Amino acid sequence: MLAVDRRKNDFLYQQVIDLIRMEIDSGALRPGDRLPSLRRLAKNLDVSIPTVKQAYEELERQGHVESRPQSGFYVLARIRNALVRPPARASSEPVEVSCRNLVEQVYDGIHQPGVVPLGIANPSMARPAAKALHRTMKRVMARAEQRSVGYAPVAGEPGLQRQLAFRYLDLGGAVRPQEVVVTNGCQEALALALNAVARRGDVVAVESPTYSGTLELIESLGMLALEIETCPTEGLCLDALEHALGQQSIRACVFSSSLNNPLGSATDDDHRQRLVELLESYRVPLIEDDVYGDLRFDGRRGKPAQFFSRRGLVLTAGSFSKTVAPGYRIGWLLPGRFTDQVLKLKRALSYSSGLLQQLTLAEFMGSGEYDRHLRQLRPVLKLNCERMAALVAEHFPANTRISQPAGGSVLWLEMTSNFDSAAYFQRALDAGISVAPGAIFSPGNRYRHFVRLSFGHPWGDRLAQAVRTLGELAST
Amino acid sequence: MLAVDRRKNDFLYQQVIDLIRMEIDSGALRPGDRLPSLRRLAKNLDVSIPTVKQAYEELERQGHVESRPQSGFYVLARIRNALVRPPARASSEPVEVSCRNLVEQVYDGIHQPGVVPLGIANPSMARPAAKALHRTMKRVMARAEQRSVGYAPVAGEPGLQRQLAFRYLDLGGAVRPQEVVVTNGCQEALALALNAVARRGDVVAVESPTYSGTLELIESLGMLALEIETCPTEGLCLDALEHALGQQSIRACVFSSSLNNPLGSATDDDHRQRLVELLESYRVPLIEDDVYGDLRFDGRRGKPAQFFSRRGLVLTAGSFSKTVAPGYRIGWLLPGRFTDQVLKLKRALSYSSGLLQQLTLAEFMGSGEYDRHLRQLRPVLKLNCERMAALVAEHFPANTRISQPAGGSVLWLEMTSNFDSAAYFQRALDAGISVAPGAIFSPGNRYRHFVRLSFGHPWGDRLAQAVRTLGELAST
Numbered sequence: 001m002l003a004v005d006r007r008k009n010d011f012l013y014q015q016v017i018d019l020i021r022m023e024i025d026s027g028a029l030r031p032g033d034r035l036p037s038l039r040r041l042a043k044n045l046d047v048s049i050p051t052v053k054q055a056y057e058e059l060e061r062q063g064h065v066e067s068r069p070q071s072g073f074y075v076l077a078r079i080r081n082a083l084v085r086p087p088a089r090a091s092s093e094p095v096e097v098s099c100r101n102l103v104e105q106v107y108d109g110i111h112q113p114g115v116v117p118l119g120i121a122n123p124s125m126a127r128p129a130a131k132a133l134h135r136t137m138k139r140v141m142a143r144a145e146q147r148s149v150g151y152a153p154v155a156g157e158p159g160l161q162r163q164l165a166f167r168y169l170d171l172g173g174a175v176r177p178q179e180v181v182v183t184n185g186c187q188e189a190l191a192l193a194l195n196a197v198a199r200r201g202d203v204v205a206v207e208s209p210t211y212s213g214t215l216e217l218i219e220s221l222g223m224l225a226l227e228i229e230t231c232p233t234e235g236l237c238l239d240a241l242e243h244a245l246g247q248q249s250i251r252a253c254v255f256s257s258s259l260n261n262p263l264g265s266a267t268d269d270d271h272r273q274r275l276v277e278l279l280e281s282y283r284v285p286l287i288e289d290d291v292y293g294d295l296r297f298d299g300r301r302g303k304p305a306q307f308f309s310r311r312g313l314v315l316t317a318g319s320f321s322k323t324v325a326p327g328y329r330i331g332w333l334l335p336g337r338f339t340d341q342v343l344k345l346k347r348a349l350s351y352s353s354g355l356l357q358q359l360t361l362a363e364f365m366g367s368g369e370y371d372r373h374l375r376q377l378r379p380v381l382k383l384n385c386e387r388m389a390a391l392v393a394e395h396f397p398a399n400t401r402i403s404q405p406a407g408g409s410v411l412w413l414e415m416t417s418n419f420d421s422a423a424y425f426q427r428a429l430d431a432g433i434s435v436a437p438g439a440i441f442s443p444g445n446r447y448r449h450f451v452r453l454s455f456g457h458p459w460g461d462r463l464a465q466a467v468r469t470l471g472e473l474a475s476t
Numbered sequence: 477m478l479a480v481d482r483r484k485n486d487f488l489y490q491q492v493i494d495l496i497r498m499e500i501d502s503g504a505l506r507p508g509d510r511l512p513s514l515r516r517l518a519k520n521l522d523v524s525i526p527t528v529k530q531a532y533e534e535l536e537r538q539g540h541v542e543s544r545p546q547s548g549f550y551v552l553a554r555i556r557n558a559l560v561r562p563p564a565r566a567s568s569e570p571v572e573v574s575c576r577n578l579v580e581q582v583y584d585g586i587h588q589p590g591v592v593p594l595g596i597a598n599p600s601m602a603r604p605a606a607k608a609l610h611r612t613m614k615r616v617m618a619r620a621e622q623r624s625v626g627y628a629p630v631a632g633e634p635g636l637q638r639q640l641a642f643r644y645l646d647l648g649g650a651v652r653p654q655e656v657v658v659t660n661g662c663q664e665a666l667a668l669a670l671n672a673v674a675r676r677g678d679v680v681a682v683e684s685p686t687y688s689g690t691l692e693l694i695e696s697l698g699m700l701a702l703e704i705e706t707c708p709t710e711g712l713c714l715d716a717l718e719h720a721l722g723q724q725s726i727r728a729c730v731f732s733s734s735l736n737n738p739l740g741s742a743t744d745d746d747h748r749q750r751l752v753e754l755l756e757s758y759r760v761p762l763i764e765d766d767v768y769g770d771l772r773f774d775g776r777r778g779k780p781a782q783f784f785s786r787r788g789l790v791l792t793a794g795s796f797s798k799t800v801a802p803g804y805r806i807g808w809l810l811p812g813r814f815t816d817q818v819l820k821l822k823r824a825l826s827y828s829s830g831l832l833q834q835l836t837l838a839e840f841m842g843s844g845e846y847d848r849h850l851r852q853l854r855p856v857l858k859l860n861c862e863r864m865a866a867l868v869a870e871h872f873p874a875n876t877r878i879s880q881p882a883g884g885s886v887l888w889l890e891m892t893s894n895f896d897s898a899a900y901f902q903r904a905l906d907a908g909i910s911v912a913p914g915a916i917f918s919p920g921n922r923y924r925h926f927v928r929l930s931f932g933h934p935w936g937d938r939l940a941q942a943v944r945t946l947g948e949l950a951s952t
Contacts, residue, residue, distance in 0.1 A: 111629045130625045134617045141610045149606045149801040153587045184660050187827040200676065213827065220824035325625040327831035348696035351663040351689065354830050355803035
């Protein structure tokens with residue numbers, strides 16, 4: 001039975017899209033079938049005709065239906081691309097990381113003026129919060145003129161620590177404000193955490209594939225990375241981790257347990273609890289990169305791994321960079337039992353983080369604007385994801401496999417095994433488009449034939465055209 | 477011949493003060509002498525009577541003269557305190573640093589609400605630039621709304637890199653914008669620099685006394701510190717350094733060659749050139765902490781040590797934290813031949829620095845407001861320095877020795893040898909005043925009987941009263 005729910009946060013037209021897609025996926029509507037007329041569906045669902053029209057046009061953009069003049073909208077035949085495959089179980093030996101030269105080229109490419117930046121994961125840009133943030137910041141400037149240019153305390157502005165603690169309280173965990181250390185983005189949070197628990201030469205377990213910034217950090221600190229198989233749908237493979245723990249001396253793990261980048265796979269609380277129990281039974285600290293935790297499309301938010309910790313060996317890192325303001329460089333770390341070490345490191349390595357931004361974000365959270373922004377951002381990201389996946393399905397080679405992310409802002413594409421993503425990166429850049437080549441997501445070079453595309457942008461023709469162009473480049 | 481110069485940036489009344497003090501110092505005016513009447517001096521100098529009155533009142537506050545009702549102003553007898561003594565030449569062995577617990581107490585004390593913060597060196601607060609900065613930031617927000625919340629490039633916002641390069645050009649050195657790496661304050665600049673040139677276990681030479689943040693950093697990185705004698709007036713003792721280079725394997729030096737903190741001693745270009753030549757002959761990298769370079773009272777600005785480098789082994793670090801906005805957390809590093817390593821480290825350790833602040837500071841420099849601000853800040857700091865030194869001379873024990881800083885925002889006081897600055901720190905804090913105990917400025921605990929006081933505050937009764945209270949506490 002088709003029905004929309006006005007209490008849900010999704011736009012009505014998005015609900016209409018979901019209903020039609022469900023009908024297509026279930027086989028109720030088959031290729032060649034005509035969709036109900038605008039008028040009829042509007043009446044049935046008790047929504048306006050323009051709402052249905054918007055939904056149908058969007059479904060057409062996504063490649064699910066086509067409009068035929070004077071006739072209506074018809075369901076298209078469509079090749080459903082398989083999910084990205086789990087990687088073949090490769091031998092897991094710790095390796096020195098040396099991906100930085102390619103990473104450097106990628107970032108240079110991203111910052112070239114005029115390039116369509118599909119290589120950078122920047123979800124907040126899909127629905128920018130700049131106007132609301134600036135409004136808040138101006139209030140802060142007026143209220144705390146002198147103070148706002150002064151030093152913040154090393155651990156962070158107490159108002160922001162409090163807001164962050166409240167948030168964890170909403171998730172059912174008791175975090176005291178003074179247990180939150182404010183950092184220069186999630187990257188510094190990870191750096192402080194790794195510095196606190198491991199040293200040069202130590203082995204650090206990472207997901208495979210894993211975020212390139214984590215690998216760069218491990219390389220910078222002279223540590224070794226050990227890749228642990230990670231499933232495109234269920235997240236880190238606990239069996240593989242247990243096997244590795246038995247074989248190797250692992251000093252620490254850095255896992256993005258809520259939502260993997262680039263896979264987009266999410267894990268549930270039960271998985272996270274088993275992960276923590278396993279690691280703590282081996283006394284191995286877990287650094288949880290939770291930077292995408294607030295960006296699951298369904299708005300569900302698992303408990304941070306730290307909530308399941310009994311020994312205080314879990315450090316959870318988060319950030320505002322993916323949700324509102326990358327350029328504010330404000331993240332945070334819950335350092336568990338390592339709080340004293342982390343505070344000393346923070347003071348020594350960068351003293352403190354920007355106060356004006358901290359005051360602004362504290363107010364932005366306290367006023368409810370942050371949550372409102374997240375509720376608006378998630379459906380936009382979900383829609384962008386579907387649009388981009390549809391374009392990839394249409395324009396990339398037929399054997400391209402596409403991830404089905406549970407959130408975040410990236411698609412992870414598996415090409416044929418002889419595909420060279422580093423060369424592809426260069427060709428795309430020559431065409432004015434940046435992509436993230438798979439090679440940078442594995443120290444063992446397991447993902448040479450993968451490409452990561454970001455849909456964290458305001459949707460538009462330029463973006464759609466870029467994906468089409470990328471498809472052509474991948475086909476030649 | 478008394479004369480004021482209206483083209484100088486000093487306030488006229490400050491020039492009058494300088495003239496009278498010169499007369500007193502030279503013996504032309506002696507204790508008990510009556511100063512010229514307001515009317516007469518105003519006529520002679522061609523300034524207004526209120527200007528002379530302001531100068532006389534200030535001289536009274538500084539303890540140089542006293543006013544006698546219906547009679548005028550009279551020169552006071554005054555004990556001139558000797559300069560801080562150069563430290564006795566102690567045996568120089570590299571030592572593990574472990575000053576952090578005391579440093580922690582100091583910073584906790586500073587951030588306690590209601591405490592008079594004489595323990596923190598925060599010169600920009602003596603004449604805050606918040607209003608002008610906020611005006612600039614609002615313009616940037618309006619002009620670059622979306623962009624300003626986004627990621628800055630890893631090396632920094634090109635506009636700011638350019639402004640910083642221009643500044644070095646003014647000093648006669650050719651620095652290309654891409655040779656400037658923007659950092660999270662000077663502390664991160666030092667951290668990147670040390671990480672680029674040295675490793676755990678290496679020996680790092682520092683000035684004695686040296687800034688506690690440098691020692692904390694060395695401790696965090698597991699390096700050893702070697703103290704090199706530093707003269708209260710001429711800066712680092714080159715003979716002592718040469719001796720140490722011959723004896724030890726020194727991996728790097730961190731010196732604040734333009735203006736030492738806490739001594740306030742300045743060095744000239746010739747000294748800096750000989751320093752660089754000496755170090756490069758031993759192939760030892762020099763990390764130059766130039767954070768106070770713009771804050772010499774006389775506005776003179778030596779060439780950075782890097783300009784004298786022939787081998788590219790000098791890395792120069794600077795910041796806006798001491799001049800305009802500590803809370804912006806924007807500093808920079810000229811990494812010399814280590815630019816590639818430093819950029820990799822920057823990306824791995826914190827990715828990039830705040831964009832909105834960088835755009836704001838670039839505009840603040842480009843419009844000339846930064847230089848204007850410096851011209852206004854320096855005389856305020858100089859005046860505060862004289863006021864505080866006068867109060868210390870009056871209220872501290874007679875055998876207290878006082879530094880005569882060439883700039884910056886701190887006085888360095890040497891007490892009798894049995895004085896315990898850590899205990900004093902606690903007693904001062906109990907009285908609602910923070911000071912920086914000498915112990916935190918030396919890994920070898922050479923300065924246990926020293927105290928550092930900051931005059932980087934808007935002057936007022938509360939501050940003056942705090943110095944009097946500190947004097948009483950030091951006398952009991």
